[in-house]
Amino acid sequence: MPITTFVQPPSGGVVAWNATTGFSAVGPTMGATPLLSMPPLMPSMGSVPPGMSPAFLQALRGPFGGGEGTSAMGTGAGMNMGMGIGMGMNAGMAAGPFSPPADSRSHSSSAARNPVHPHAYVTFGAGMRQRDIDAYTAAHPLPGQNTVSGVREEHAVPYYVPMSAHPVGSSIMMLGGFGFVSRMHGLSVDNVVEVEMVLADGRVVVASEEGDPDLWWAIRGAGPAFGIATRYKVRAHPIPIVFAGNLIYRFHRATAASLIKHFRDCVKNAPRELYANVLLTAGPADKDSLVVIQMCYAGSREDGLAFLRQQDSVAQVLRGKVGRQWFLRSSLITSLPDEVINKTVLEFSNTPIGCTWIFELAGGAIEDFEDTCLPKEQRAATWTVAALHQWDMGIDDPRCIETAEEWMKRTIAPVATGGPLPTFLGRHEPASRTMASFGASWSRLAGLKARYDPDHVFRNCFWPLDARGEPLDALVNEPPSP
Ligand SMILES: Cc1cc2nc3c(=O)[nH]c(=O)nc-3n(C[C@H](O)[C@H](O)[C@H](O)COP(=O)(O)OP(=O)(O)OC[C@H]3O[C@@H](n4cnc5c(N)ncnc54)[C@H](O)[C@@H]3O)c2cc1C
Known part of the structure; x- marks a missing residue:
């Protein structure tokens, strides 16, 4: 499959936008094979835009590229939100970044398939990583009905388990899990239907809606404090097509704030199908810092283009030239006022290479779920915010930690709910922040x-x-x- 390596953008404006309309087969899954099962047939189906084929997002590579198959998790190396997004959605699914898959033309002209099942269930061992699960569901599309011929096709619609935007491990199923379809289908914890786990007294239980209600409530958000999960059963949702890409700009202290404000205004009242973030990323060495807007629209290209046009106008705003360790700090915020953006840009100018600060649009379906230990006030946040810092082992620069801590304390705290989603609780968090993650x-x-x-x-x-x-x-x- 073709891979296009992303290179540092030329000066000025939008330098990359990739629309995906293609679909290609995936490679074998790794580790224990997940099991896919289906609920009863749907009584009636939602519509998929006519003229679109069953298709999925191709890998998007982030601002600085990164090796296929590398992971930020575990080693802490190669942390790269953009790469994470591509890999997270698509591990092994499609052609490389910024180039449509080879077969996209033929598929884009074929008819859409309506999913036959409203959702599916995927069962996997607790050691499975997100990429494996993505690869598995992508490799096993489920039946769809051809919208032109009306014929049922057995392997037509790919399903997706709601997980992180950045591909991580499966413990997110008990800690939160915020990603591409959270605004549509809730967090990972909202899509778990069963967890087999070992409790502190040695009992092996299957926690679910039918079991102990207290345990079921607690493990969806605070699971690791209650037991060791050995198996998950989770809902996967049909995602026949995605329109997604990055808008990449050089970071310029004088203009970045306007750009971010414009982005914020564009995504206000966005439909639940839209995942969107804006991130500031410093370096790598000898390269400019960047402002990257990443969007993933779970719908057709035609619908998604409306957002592209909005974002295109952002270019007008931008006048200026356009073995590692990591540290993570995150918060949920209730609003993103101009003042926070202005201060963020000023502070970011002083971060060392390897620092990424990100605002991800929250809201939508996250608020629909009430029966977990993640409280309403946390779920009502409108943005998640994170500082993701990485640096070489040999470097001992206190700014790698201090700049994140200071940003959170000085600039983010006034609009924060108090604590991050538990999935983002870093090491060495003060107890008060952890408690605030669970609020009421x-x-x-x-x-x-x-x-x-x-x-x-x-x-x-x-x-x-x-x-x-x-x-x-x-x-x-x-x-x-x-
Ligand atoms: C660069 C980066 C990007 C990220 N992006 C996102 C994102 O987009 N969305 C999001 O939601 N999160 C994101 N995160 C946070 C990430 O989801 C958490 O770090 C997550 O917990 C990692 O999952 P893991 O299984 O690899 O966890 P680990 O690091 O292995 O473990 C995390 C916690 O879970 C516990 N645990 C692990 N396995 C089990 C088990 N079987 N049973 C019980 N407890 C267990 C561990 O003891 C530990 O307390 C990001 C993190 C980084 C570093």
């Missing part, structure tokens, strides 16, 4: 922790209290990295 749910959650894990067996996670219920020092919260 905290006291019930702490009571359940005392009941299910009185000896504090599951301590190597975000849980901020010791066995006596006293706040832990941030630095002993987790063992050091090996």
Whole structure:
């Protein structure tokens, strides 16, 4: 399959936009094979725009490229949000970045297929990584009805498990999981239907809606503090086609704020089908910092183009030239006022190479779910914010950590709900921030922790209290990295 390597953009304006209309087969899955099962047939189907084929997003490579198959997780190397997005949606699915798959023309002229099932279930072991799951569901499209001929085709519509925008491991199924379809289908935790797990007393249980209601409530958001998951069963949703791409600009201190404000205004009231973020990324060495707008529209190119046109006008705003370790800080915010944007741009000018700051549009279906320990006030946030910093092991630059901490404290905190989604709880978080992630749910959650894990067996996670219920020092919260 063709791979196009992304290169540093020439000066000025929009330098890359990629529309995907193609589909290609995927490679074999790795590790234990997930199982796919289907609920009863849909009584009636939503429409897929006529003239569109079953298709999916091709890999988008981020601002600095990155090797196919490399992962930011585990080693901390190669952290790159753009690459993560491409790989996360498409591991092994399609042609390389910024070039349509070879067969896209033939598919784009063929008829759409309506999914026959409203959703499917995917079962996988807890060690499975997001990329494996994506690859599996992409390799196993489910039946669809041809909108022109009316004929049912057995392998027509790809399904997608709601997971992170950046491909990570499957523990997000118990911690949050914010990504491309969260605004459409909720977080990962909202799509889990069953978790087989080992509790602190050694019992192996299958937590689900039919089981212990307290445990079911607690593990969707705070799972690692309650047990070791061994198997997940989760919902996957039909995503017949996606229109997605990056808009990439050189970062310029004088103009970046206007660009971000324009982006914010464009995505205000966006439909739930739209995933959108804007990120600032510093370096790599000898390269300009960039402002990148990433969008993924779960719908046809025609519909998606409306957003492209909006974003094209952003170019007018921009007048200026256009073994690692990592540190993560995140928050949920209720608004993105001009002042926050202005301060963010000024502060970002001082970050060292390898720092990425990102605002991701939240809202939508995330607010629809109420029966987990992630409280309403957290779910009502309009943006997730994250500082994702990476730097070489040999570099000892305190700014790699301090700039993220300061940004969160000075600029983000005034509009923050208090804590991030638990999936973004970093090591060494102060107890107060962790508790704030659970807001109004905290006291019930702490009571359940005392009941299910009185000896504090599951301590190597975000849980901020010791066995006596006293706040832990941030630095002993987790063992050091090996
Ligand atoms: C660069 C980067 C980008 C990211 N982007 C996103 C994003 O787009 N969306 C998002 O939601 N999150 C994102 N995250 C956060 C990420 O989702 C979390 O770090 C996530 O927990 C990683 O999953 P993992 O399985 O690899 O976790 P690990 O790092 O392996 O573990 C995380 C926690 O889960 C526990 N755990 C692991 N396995 C199990 C198990 N089987 N049973 C019980 N507990 C277990 C561990 O003890 C630990 O406390 C990002 C992180 C980074 C570094």
